[in-house]
Amino acid sequence: MDKQLIETLKKNYDRYLKQMTDFLSIPSISSDSTHKADVRRAAEWLANDLKNGGLEHVQILETAGHPVVYADFLKAENKPTVLCYGHYDVQPIDPIDKWDTDPFNPIIKDNIIYGRGTSDDKGQVFMLAKMAETILLAKGDLPVNIKFCFEGEEEIGSAHLDEFVDDHLDLLKADVLLVSDTTMLSMDQPAVSYALRGLCGLEIELQGPKGDLHSGVYGGAVQNTLHAMVELLGTLHDNKGHVTVDGFYDQVAPLTDEERTTCEKLSDDEALKNELGVDTLYGEEGYPTVARIWSRPTLELNGLFGGFQGEGLKTVIPSTATAKITCRLVPNQDPALIGALLTKHLNEHLPSGVKLDVRLLDHAEPFSMPVNHPALQAAHNALEEAFKTKAILSRQGGSVPIVNTFHDKLGLAPILMGFGLDSENFHAPNEHFHLKNFDRGLHALIAFLYDLPKQMN
Amino acid sequence: MDKQLIETLKKNYDRYLKQMTDFLSIPSISSDSTHKADVRRAAEWLANDLKNGGLEHVQILETAGHPVVYADFLKAENKPTVLCYGHYDVQPIDPIDKWDTDPFNPIIKDNIIYGRGTSDDKGQVFMLAKMAETILLAKGDLPVNIKFCFEGEEEIGSAHLDEFVDDHLDLLKADVLLVSDTTMLSMDQPAVSYALRGLCGLEIELQGPKGDLHSGVYGGAVQNTLHAMVELLGTLHDNKGHVTVDGFYDQVAPLTDEERTTCEKLSDDEALKNELGVDTLYGEEGYPTVARIWSRPTLELNGLFGGFQGEGLKTVIPSTATAKITCRLVPNQDPALIGALLTKHLNEHLPSGVKLDVRLLDHAEPFSMPVNHPALQAAHNALEEAFKTKAILSRQGGSVPIVNTFHDKLGLAPILMGFGLDSENFHAPNEHFHLKNFDRGLHALIAFLYDLPKQMN
Structure with missing residues (x-):
C-alpha cells in the first residue's frame, strides 16, 4: 500500500470510527417486525455513506422483504469487476440481561468495539465501504470496477436474495465475489477459504402405537417407538465414527497430501478440547481434527425427541x-443423492412395529474452487502484506448459502476474506470486534483490489 | 345373594344413581390448588353419605395435603376385618375441548355414565360405600368387620398416604385389603389379580461440550452428545427384545406351566394390534403377549430429548x-439392585467424549400373593356369582403403589377387584363407566363379604 493511501487512512481514521459507531447504533434486527423501520434506516444510512464516499448509482432496491443497498464505480476499463457482498441486518439481542453494555450504543475499550453487529456483519460491511472511499479519496479512481450488494435479510436466511439476484442478473454481473462475513483462524492468522461444506438436512418421524400407552398396561407387548428410533439411528455410524450409509463416501474428493499436511499442522487438539470443555475429541478415525471439519462429510443428529420431558417420570x-439430521457434505457430494441414499438406508433398517416418515428439508451444494485461482492468489498476497504473515488457504466446515446463490446464478468465484474471530460472540450477548483487525483488514482489502488485476491479467 | 339383598338393591337403585351423580359433580381435582375446596367438599359429601348409610366412627382425617375419609362398622365378632381402599380425587380435565359432555355434569346414555371420575375412581368408591349400605339396610349388620380408607391424593402420587398409614396403624389394622380401582379384562370377563409388577425408574443425562456447537464449525471434531446417547441406549436390548443388562433376569421367578397356558389363552394378538393401531406386536422373544405384560420385566424408554425441537432445522x-427410563419388575426382582445393575451397565458402556449422570427416581417392589390365598378364593367365587362366568386369576402389568404401602406397613393381602375397563378413558376426555358393571360389581362386592368368612375360617 503506497504512502498516499496510508496517509489517507490515517487522516480519516477518527472520522471512520465515529461513522461506524453511528451505523452500529441503528437496531437493524431483521427478524423483528417492530424494527422494520430501523432496518430501512440502516439501509438509508449505508446508501448515504456510499454516496458521500464517492460511489455511483447508489440505490435502495426493494425486495418482498428488507431492501438491498446497491452502489458501483465502474471506470476501470478492461479491469476485472468485483462484487462486494455483506449484510447490514443483525441478530436479535436476547438475552438482553447478559449484555455488559448497551448493544446499540457501541463502546470502544482496549481497542475492541462492543455492540450488536460489530463483527457480524455491519462492522465488516463498513470496511468494504471504506475500502472504496479511501482509494477514491487518495487517487480519484479505483484499480478495478466495483459493485456493492448489501442485503438486509442474511440473519433470516437471505429470504429474498435468490429472487433479487434473478431479477438483477445484469446489474450484478462481475468476475469475482468478495465477501467479508467470515472469520480468521485466530487473532494473528488470516485465512482465505477455497471450499465450503454443503448440507443435506432431513427430519424423520417414527409412528408406533396410535397414542401414548401406559407402560404398565402395555409394556413388553408392543414396540417402544423410542427403542425403534435408537435402534434405527444406531445403524448410521460404526464404532470408528464412519457413516455407514451405503454409498455415502463414494463421491468424496480425497484429501491431497498437501491438504492433509496443512490440516495436521493446524489441528491443535489440546486447545480445542479446552475451548469445548471436553476430555477427548471424537470423529472419523484416520483423519486429523481439522480435516474432519474441513474436508470430510458428517452425519449429525441435531435434535431428538419423543415421550415425556417434564420433571420426574411418566410411565x-x-x-x-x-429426529433432526443434517449431513455436512464435501466436494463432490450431491445433496439430492445423499438425501436419497439416506432415505433408502432408513427404510431398509427400519425396526418392526413402527412406520417411518422422512421429510427432506434444507440442502446446499458443497463448494470449492481451484487453489490456484488468480483471485485466491491476490487475496493471499493482500493478507500477507497486511498481516505480515502468510495467510492459510483454508476450507470452511459450514456452508455460506449466499456463495451458492452467486456462484450458481452469476458464475462468480467467491473470495471469503473475513476479519471476525470465532470468539467474538456473534449471535450472542457482548458481540465485539477487534479494531486491530479493522485496521489490518482494511489494509488487506485495499491491497486486494490493487493486486487482483495483476493476478487476473 | 339372597332375595332380601336383591330387593334392597332394586328398591334403592334410582336413589343410588342420583347420589352417584351428585358425588361426581364435585370437581375434586387434587393436582389443581384452585380446586382445593372442591376436594374437601367431595370428602365431606362422602363422609356424610357413609354416615347416612349406617357406618360408624365416620371421620375426615387431616394429612399435610388433602384429607382421608375414614369410617367403620366393627360388630362381626371373630370375623375377618376388611379394609376398603379407594380415592375420591380425580384427574384434571384437559384438554377440555375434547370432551363431548361437561365432565362435572354427569350424563347417563345407553346405560353408560359419562364424566370425570366415573370409572377412576369415584364411581368405584361409591360402590364400596353402597356395598355396606345395602347390607346394613337389608340385614342391620355385616358379615365381616369393615373399615373404609378413602384418600384424596391418589392422582398426585398418594403424596401423604405413607405418612398417614404410619400415623394410624391401629385404626387401619385389618386382615384383607379390598381395592376397587382396577379394570376387568374385558366387558364380560372379570378378573382378580394376585401379582403386580414393580418399578425402577431413572433419568440419565449425558454432557458433551460445554455449550451447543455449530455443526458446520465443529461437526466431525467432537462427540455429538445425541450420537453417544443413541449408542449407549442401543446397548440395553438385544435384537430379540431381551434386556442385556448383566444380571437383570437373575431373580425373575420363572413362569409356571399353568401361567404360560393361561397367558397363551388370553393373548389375543389380533385384537391388541387393532386396539393399538400397529401392524405387528413386539417384545421379548419366547413369551406370549400376556406373559410379556404380566410376568416378564421390561426396560422402557419413556422420554428422550436433546438438541433442537422446533420447526425445520437448526444445525x-x-x-x-x-433419557427417562423405567423398568417394570416382577417377583422376585429388587428395585434397588436393578437400579445398581443398570447404573453399572451405563457406566461400563459409556461412549467416549461425554460425561454421564444417573439419577435414580421412583421405585416400587413387585408384589405377589399365593394363588390359593383364601381371600382370592372368596373374590373368585363372588365374581363368578355376579358375572355368571369364571373370573381369571390375573396379574397386572402396572404397579399399584398403595398396595405396597398397605402390605409393607400393615401386612395386608390385597384383593384388587375393580370394575372399570381399559377402554373407559380414565385420565382422558370422555371418561365413562358402564352401569352394567356397576350393577354386577356391586353384586360381586356384597357376595365377597359373605363368602370371605367362609374361606378364611
Missing part, C-alpha cells in the same frame, strides 16, 4: 419419536 | 441429552 410408551 | 451439536 408412557410414546406414540411418536422425531 | 446444532447439542451439549446435553436426557
Whole structure:
C-alpha cells in the first residue's frame, strides 16, 4: 500500500470510527417486525455513506422483504469487476440481561468495539465501504470496477436474495465475489477459504402405537417407538465414527497430501478440547481434527425427541419419536443423492412395529474452487502484506448459502476474506470486534483490489 | 345373594344413581390448588353419605395435603376385618375441548355414565360405600368387620398416604385389603389379580461440550452428545427384545406351566394390534403377549430429548441429552439392585467424549400373593356369582403403589377387584363407566363379604 493511501487512512481514521459507531447504533434486527423501520434506516444510512464516499448509482432496491443497498464505480476499463457482498441486518439481542453494555450504543475499550453487529456483519460491511472511499479519496479512481450488494435479510436466511439476484442478473454481473462475513483462524492468522461444506438436512418421524400407552398396561407387548428410533439411528455410524450409509463416501474428493499436511499442522487438539470443555475429541478415525471439519462429510443428529420431558417420570410408551439430521457434505457430494441414499438406508433398517416418515428439508451444494485461482492468489498476497504473515488457504466446515446463490446464478468465484474471530460472540450477548483487525483488514482489502488485476491479467 | 339383598338393591337403585351423580359433580381435582375446596367438599359429601348409610366412627382425617375419609362398622365378632381402599380425587380435565359432555355434569346414555371420575375412581368408591349400605339396610349388620380408607391424593402420587398409614396403624389394622380401582379384562370377563409388577425408574443425562456447537464449525471434531446417547441406549436390548443388562433376569421367578397356558389363552394378538393401531406386536422373544405384560420385566424408554425441537432445522451439536427410563419388575426382582445393575451397565458402556449422570427416581417392589390365598378364593367365587362366568386369576402389568404401602406397613393381602375397563378413558376426555358393571360389581362386592368368612375360617 503506497504512502498516499496510508496517509489517507490515517487522516480519516477518527472520522471512520465515529461513522461506524453511528451505523452500529441503528437496531437493524431483521427478524423483528417492530424494527422494520430501523432496518430501512440502516439501509438509508449505508446508501448515504456510499454516496458521500464517492460511489455511483447508489440505490435502495426493494425486495418482498428488507431492501438491498446497491452502489458501483465502474471506470476501470478492461479491469476485472468485483462484487462486494455483506449484510447490514443483525441478530436479535436476547438475552438482553447478559449484555455488559448497551448493544446499540457501541463502546470502544482496549481497542475492541462492543455492540450488536460489530463483527457480524455491519462492522465488516463498513470496511468494504471504506475500502472504496479511501482509494477514491487518495487517487480519484479505483484499480478495478466495483459493485456493492448489501442485503438486509442474511440473519433470516437471505429470504429474498435468490429472487433479487434473478431479477438483477445484469446489474450484478462481475468476475469475482468478495465477501467479508467470515472469520480468521485466530487473532494473528488470516485465512482465505477455497471450499465450503454443503448440507443435506432431513427430519424423520417414527409412528408406533396410535397414542401414548401406559407402560404398565402395555409394556413388553408392543414396540417402544423410542427403542425403534435408537435402534434405527444406531445403524448410521460404526464404532470408528464412519457413516455407514451405503454409498455415502463414494463421491468424496480425497484429501491431497498437501491438504492433509496443512490440516495436521493446524489441528491443535489440546486447545480445542479446552475451548469445548471436553476430555477427548471424537470423529472419523484416520483423519486429523481439522480435516474432519474441513474436508470430510458428517452425519449429525441435531435434535431428538419423543415421550415425556417434564420433571420426574411418566410411565408412557410414546406414540411418536422425531429426529433432526443434517449431513455436512464435501466436494463432490450431491445433496439430492445423499438425501436419497439416506432415505433408502432408513427404510431398509427400519425396526418392526413402527412406520417411518422422512421429510427432506434444507440442502446446499458443497463448494470449492481451484487453489490456484488468480483471485485466491491476490487475496493471499493482500493478507500477507497486511498481516505480515502468510495467510492459510483454508476450507470452511459450514456452508455460506449466499456463495451458492452467486456462484450458481452469476458464475462468480467467491473470495471469503473475513476479519471476525470465532470468539467474538456473534449471535450472542457482548458481540465485539477487534479494531486491530479493522485496521489490518482494511489494509488487506485495499491491497486486494490493487493486486487482483495483476493476478487476473 | 339372597332375595332380601336383591330387593334392597332394586328398591334403592334410582336413589343410588342420583347420589352417584351428585358425588361426581364435585370437581375434586387434587393436582389443581384452585380446586382445593372442591376436594374437601367431595370428602365431606362422602363422609356424610357413609354416615347416612349406617357406618360408624365416620371421620375426615387431616394429612399435610388433602384429607382421608375414614369410617367403620366393627360388630362381626371373630370375623375377618376388611379394609376398603379407594380415592375420591380425580384427574384434571384437559384438554377440555375434547370432551363431548361437561365432565362435572354427569350424563347417563345407553346405560353408560359419562364424566370425570366415573370409572377412576369415584364411581368405584361409591360402590364400596353402597356395598355396606345395602347390607346394613337389608340385614342391620355385616358379615365381616369393615373399615373404609378413602384418600384424596391418589392422582398426585398418594403424596401423604405413607405418612398417614404410619400415623394410624391401629385404626387401619385389618386382615384383607379390598381395592376397587382396577379394570376387568374385558366387558364380560372379570378378573382378580394376585401379582403386580414393580418399578425402577431413572433419568440419565449425558454432557458433551460445554455449550451447543455449530455443526458446520465443529461437526466431525467432537462427540455429538445425541450420537453417544443413541449408542449407549442401543446397548440395553438385544435384537430379540431381551434386556442385556448383566444380571437383570437373575431373580425373575420363572413362569409356571399353568401361567404360560393361561397367558397363551388370553393373548389375543389380533385384537391388541387393532386396539393399538400397529401392524405387528413386539417384545421379548419366547413369551406370549400376556406373559410379556404380566410376568416378564421390561426396560422402557419413556422420554428422550436433546438438541433442537422446533420447526425445520437448526444445525446444532447439542451439549446435553436426557433419557427417562423405567423398568417394570416382577417377583422376585429388587428395585434397588436393578437400579445398581443398570447404573453399572451405563457406566461400563459409556461412549467416549461425554460425561454421564444417573439419577435414580421412583421405585416400587413387585408384589405377589399365593394363588390359593383364601381371600382370592372368596373374590373368585363372588365374581363368578355376579358375572355368571369364571373370573381369571390375573396379574397386572402396572404397579399399584398403595398396595405396597398397605402390605409393607400393615401386612395386608390385597384383593384388587375393580370394575372399570381399559377402554373407559380414565385420565382422558370422555371418561365413562358402564352401569352394567356397576350393577354386577356391586353384586360381586356384597357376595365377597359373605363368602370371605367362609374361606378364611
